[in-house]
Amino acid sequence: MSKIEDVKVLVETGKSKKVAAAVQEALDAGDKAQDILDAMIASMGVIGDKFSSGEIFVPEMLIAAKAMSKGVEVLKPVMAGDGSSSLGTCIMGTVAGDLHDIGKNLVVMMLESAGFDMIDLGVDVPADKFVEAVKENDNVVLVACSGLLTTTMPALKEAVQTVKAAYPEMKVIVGGAPVTQEYASEIGADGYAPDAGSSAAKAKELIGA
Numbered sequence: 001m002s003k004i005e006d007v008k009v010l011v012e013t014g015k016s017k018k019v020a021a022a023v024q025e026a027l028d029a030g031d032k033a034q035d036i037l038d039a040m041i042a043s044m045g046v047i048g049d050k051f052s053s054g055e056i057f058v059p060e061m062l063i064a065a066k067a068m069s070k071g072v073e074v075l076k077p078v079m080a081g082d083g084s085s086s087l088g089t090c091i092m093g094t095v096a097g098d099l100h101d102i103g104k105n106l107v108v109m110m111l112e113s114a115g116f117d118m119i120d121l122g123v124d125v126p127a128d129k130f131v132e133a134v135k136e137n138d139n140v141v142l143v144a145c146s147g148l149l150t151t152t153m154p155a156l157k158e159a160v161q162t163v164k165a166a167y168p169e170m171k172v173i174v175g176g177a178p179v180t181q182e183y184a185s186e187i188g189a190d191g192y193a194p195d196a197g198s199s200a201a202k203a204k205e206l207i208g209a
C-alpha cells in the first residue's frame with residue numbers, strides 16, 4: 001500500500017494517534033503535500049457517504065475529523081508561505097449553528113500563506129461577532145464565512161447581510177460544500193470559492209491585490 005493510501009485508511013478509521021506519523025512518512029517518501037491533503041479530503045467524503053447510508057454515526061464522523069486535523073497539522077508548515085507580506089486582516093469563521101471547521105481551517109491556512117493576517121473566530125459564529133471583529137481589529141479588508149450544512153445557509157446569508165449593513169464597502173467571501181456561486185450572489189457576497197486553494201486567489205482578487 002502506498003503511503004498516501006495508509007493515510008487515507010488511518011483517517012477513515014479514525015486512528016488519530018497514527019495519522020501524523022503516516023503523513024510525515026508520505027512526505028518523506030516524496031508525496032506532495034497537496035496530494036496528501038486531497039486524499040484526506042476524499043476520505044472525509046467517504047466518511048460522509050457512510051454517515052448518509054447509516055453505516056456510521058456522529059461519533060465516528062467526529063473521530064475521523066480529529067484524525068484528519070492531526071494530519072493537517074503536519075502539512076501546515078509545508079503548505080504555508082512565509083507570511084511576510086501583509087495584504088491586510090481577514091476575519092474568518094464558520095457561521096452560527098455550524099460546528100464544521102476542517103474546511104475553514106484549510107481556508108485560514110491558504111489565506112494566511114497568501115499574505116492575509118488571519119483572525120479565526122472559530123465555529124458557530126453569530127453574525128454580530130463578525131461585525132464586532134471588524135470593529136475591533138486594524139486594517140480589516142475581508143470577511144470570510146464558511147457554512148457546511150444546508151440548514152445553516154440562512155445563517156450564512158445573515159452573516160453576509162449583517163456585515164454589509166454595518167460595513168457596506170467590506171468585501172465578503174463565502175464557501176462550504178452546499179454553497180454555490182449562485183447562492184453567494186443571491187445573498188450579496190462579493191465572492192465565492194469552491195475550495196481552499198481557490199479561496200486565496202479569489203480573496204486577493206476581491207481586494208485588488
Ligand code: B1M
Binds near residue numbers: 046049097104146
Ligand atoms: Co457533519 N455533515 N454533521 N460532522 N460532516 C456533513 C457536512 C454531511 C454532508 C454528511 C452527510 O450527511 N453526508 C451532512 C450535511 C448534510 C447537509 O447539510 N446537506 C452533515 C451533517 C448532517 C451533520 C450533523 C447534522 C449530523 C447530526 O448531528 N445528525 C451534525 C451537525 C453539527 C453542527 O454543525 N451543528 C454534524 C456534525 C459533524 C461532526 C461534528 C461530527 C464532524 C465535524 C467535525 C469538525 O469539523 N471538526 C462532521 C464531519 C466530519 C462531516 C463530514 C464527514 C466531513 C466534513 C469535512 O471536514 N470535510 C461531512 C461530509 C462531507 O464533507 N462529505 C459532513 C472535509 C473538508 C476539507 O471539506 O468542509 O467541505 P469542507 O471544506 C472544503 C470546501 O467546502 C471549501 O474548502 C474546503 C477545502 O477545500 N470551503 C470553503 C469550506 N469553507 C470555505 C470558505 C470559503 C471558501 C471555500 O470562503 C470563505
